[in-house]
Amino acid sequence: MMEKMIFGRYIPADSLVHRMDPRAKLVFVFAFIAIIFLADNVWAYALAAIFTLASIWLSGITVRFLISGLKPVMILIAFTFVLQLFFAREGQVILDLGLFTIYEEGVRQALMISTQFLLLVFMTSLLTLTTTPISITDGLESLLNPLKKIRFPAHELALMMSIALRFIPTLMDETDKIMKAQMARGSDMSSGPVKDRIKAVVPLMIPLFVNAFKRAEDLATAMEVRGYRGGEGRTKYRLLQWHLRDTLALFSLVLLAGLLGSLRIWL
Amino acid sequence: MDISLQKVEYRYAAGSPFEKKAIEDISFTIPSGQCVAIIGHTGSGKSTLLLHLNALLKPTSGSVVIGDRTVKAGRKEKDLKPIRQKVGIVFQFPEQQLFEENVMKDICYGPMNFGVSEEEAKKRARYWIEQVGLSQEILEDSPFDLSGGQMRRVAIAGVLAMEPEVLVLDEPTAGLDPRGRKEIMDMFYQLHKKRNLTLILVTHSMEDAAEYADQVVVLNKGRKVHEGTPRDLFADAERLAEWGLGVPEVVRFQRLLEEKTGRSLPGVCLSIDELAAAWNEQSGGPAV
Numbered sequence: 438m439m440e441k442m443i444f445g446r447y448i449p450a451d452s453l454v455h456r457m458d459p460r461a462k463l464v465f466v467f468a469f470i471a472i473i474f475l476a477d478n479v480w481a482y483a484l485a486a487i488f489t490l491a492s493i494w495l496s497g498i499t500v501r502f503l504i505s506g507l508k509p510v511m512i513l514i515a516f517t518f519v520l521q522l523f524f525a526r527e528g529q530v531i532l533d534l535g536l537f538t539i540y541e542e543g544v545r546q547a548l549m550i551s552t553q554f555l556l557l558v559f560m561t562s563l564l565t566l567t568t569t570p571i572s573i574t575d576g577l578e579s580l581l582n583p584l585k586k587i588r589f590p591a592h593e594l595a596l597m598m599s600i601a602l603r604f605i606p607t608l609m610d611e612t613d614k615i616m617k618a619q620m621a622r623g624s625d626m627s628s629g630p631v632k633d634r635i636k637a638v639v640p641l642m643i644p645l646f647v648n649a650f651k652r653a654e655d656l657a658t659a660m661e662v663r664g665y666r667g668g669e670g671r672t673k674y675r676l677l678q679w680h681l682r683d684t685l686a687l688f689s690l691v692l693l694a695g696l697l698g699s700l701r702i703w704l
Numbered sequence: 705m706d707i708s709l710q711k712v713e714y715r716y717a718a719g720s721p722f723e724k725k726a727i728e729d730i731s732f733t734i735p736s737g738q739c740v741a742i743i744g745h746t747g748s749g750k751s752t753l754l755l756h757l758n759a760l761l762k763p764t765s766g767s768v769v770i771g772d773r774t775v776k777a778g779r780k781e782k783d784l785k786p787i788r789q790k791v792g793i794v795f796q797f798p799e800q801q802l803f804e805e806n807v808m809k810d811i812c813y814g815p816m817n818f819g820v821s822e823e824e825a826k827k828r829a830r831y832w833i834e835q836v837g838l839s840q841e842i843l844e845d846s847p848f849d850l851s852g853g854q855m856r857r858v859a860i861a862g863v864l865a866m867e868p869e870v871l872v873l874d875e876p877t878a879g880l881d882p883r884g885r886k887e888i889m890d891m892f893y894q895l896h897k898k899r900n901l902t903l904i905l906v907t908h909s910m911e912d913a914a915e916y917a918d919q920v921v922v923l924n925k926g927r928k929v930h931e932g933t934p935r936d937l938f939a940d941a942e943r944l945a946e947w948g949l950g951v952p953e954v955v956r957f958q959r960l961l962e963e964k965t966g967r968s969l970p971g972v973c974l975s976i977d978e979l980a981a982a983w984n985e986q987s988g989g990p991a992v
């Protein structure tokens with residue numbers, strides 16, 4: 438069940454998106470997050486959706502795979518959708534169920550917010566799916582480099598992030614393994630009263646935490662014996678290279694921002 | 705209780721780009737009371753196969769018959785607890801499953817999940833902790849303060865205290881010292897003999913397979929490539945090498961002896977005593 442989650446995983450491939458400079462991808466995703474909030478009508482959302490789908494298409498990843506891999510997030514989105522549906526009380530009444538009334542405005546709001554959420558999740562997943570954790574870190578560190586002048590710990594931050602990203606799949610595999618071991622000892626996390634199910638989580642969480650702490654300690658020791666001493670004077674084996682495609686990608690984003698902005702003003 | 709696999713196939717993450725076929729087309733039967741060794745090169749699918757033996761994994765195609773229950777691909781199964789009680793699994797590195805504040809509670813966890821009273825569970829804990837070669841004093845300690853080898857033994861006691869009819873072991877002695885390995889393997893073997901416990905053993909040690917198993921199943925790249933007695937299997941060193949496996953030390957010694965002296969014995973011997981006896985019988989007197 439854990440093995441299908443794609444959050445934080447990397448899928449090796451050789452698409453245009455895979456080959457992009459991680460700095461470009463990072464700026465792209467963060468800018469996209471900001472830009473999407475410019476959208477405030479159906480046409481703008483349609484445009485943003487097309488833009489997202491095109492990016493996904495260029496990465497060689499299928500939408501179906503994204504949806505099946507992000508199931509927990511999908512459930513969350515569906516939940517907010519329903520919540521929004523009953524929340525807004527403006528506009529025409531579309532459906533009167535007695536206890537609940539659904540208004541036109543509610544449907545509009547629900548659709549927009551969940552689309553927004555969905556596109557954000559797709560884009561950020563696209564970043565982690567097409568970029569190795571190590572390049573994300575390199576990119577981030579390089580982008581934050583100017584901040585080192587004001588003593589911002591860019592290198593440390595990047596390192597922490599790469600370690601966290603690196604260990605997400607490991608932790609998931611381990612969760613799966615310990616869960617199986619406890620199930621073999623008769624623990625039952627999937628049936629019975631809620632109280633028992635919560636209790637059944639303890640035998641899973643404790644070994645998981647113990648192992649995680651032990652691993653962190655081992656990692657720290659391993660880094661230390663190999664002479665790690667922070668980012669000062671550290672050279673890089675992997676060099677980042679900016680290509681025309683990276684400039685074009687960012688340019689397409691400027692275009693999108695312009696279009697969304699004009700749609701906002703005109704409509 | 706017999707366990708029988710019929711054309712079992714398992715794919716991890718079926719239907720995603722990470723899909724990986726771990727085992728395919730595996731059929732064999734483990735009769736009640738036998739000791740079966742499963743051997744194969746690393747990554748050949750042994751651990752995956754074991755998880756099917758108590759329905760922790762459901763085959764993506766084929767079926768597994770465990771006693772009077774059938775676990776079939778694509779069918780929802782309810783109430784698997786009775787299967788899990790009858791088939792106990794000691795995982796690769798079982799010390800990772802310890803979680804309670806003291807050893808006593810940890811050993812009682814399994815039995816009490818299967819409805820054994822606290823009283824009885826504690827009695828079992830006191831019994832099994834000695835069976836795995838530790839003293840009862842350790843029951844009060846935190847499992848996290850023990851050495852790796854002690855943790856392993858506690859974890860094993862935790863599974864044995866469930867008193868399963870079939871015991872499945874995934875490299876139970878990996879990473880233990882030679883004496884500890886022998887002690888633990890002998891303990892399992894005694895249980896197998898005395899209580900007629902069915903034993904299924906995954907091992908990288910050809911010596912263990914030769915010494916303890918009635919039947920050996922060989923996996924290679926997710927497929928079953930051989931099934932038979934250790935004696936037949938270890939007679940064919942070349943085929944074993946093809947699967948990335950070797951022969952027990954004693955067989956290698958016998959081959960060397962035969963080569964040096966130019967005399968050959970009728971079959972392979974699986975222990976040094978057996979080899980000595982066979983040699984003496986053939987030559988009519990002690991060889992060395």
Ligand SMILES: Nc1ncnc2c1ncn2[C@@H]1O[C@H](COP(=O)(O)OP(=O)(O)OP(=O)(O)O)[C@@H](O)[C@H]1O
Pocket residue numbers: 440610716717724725726744745746747748749750751752753796
């Ligand atoms: N959780 C998992 N997700 C995806 N693939 C897996 C998973 N577990 C195992 N595999 C794959 O299935 C195959 C068989 O693995 P398995 O663990 O059964 O091998 P094994 O024979 O037990 O090896 P070893 O002797 O090293 O323990 C391997 O190729 C492995 O990469």
Ligand SMILES: [Mg+2]
Pocket residue numbers: 750751752796874
């Ligand atoms: Mg294994």
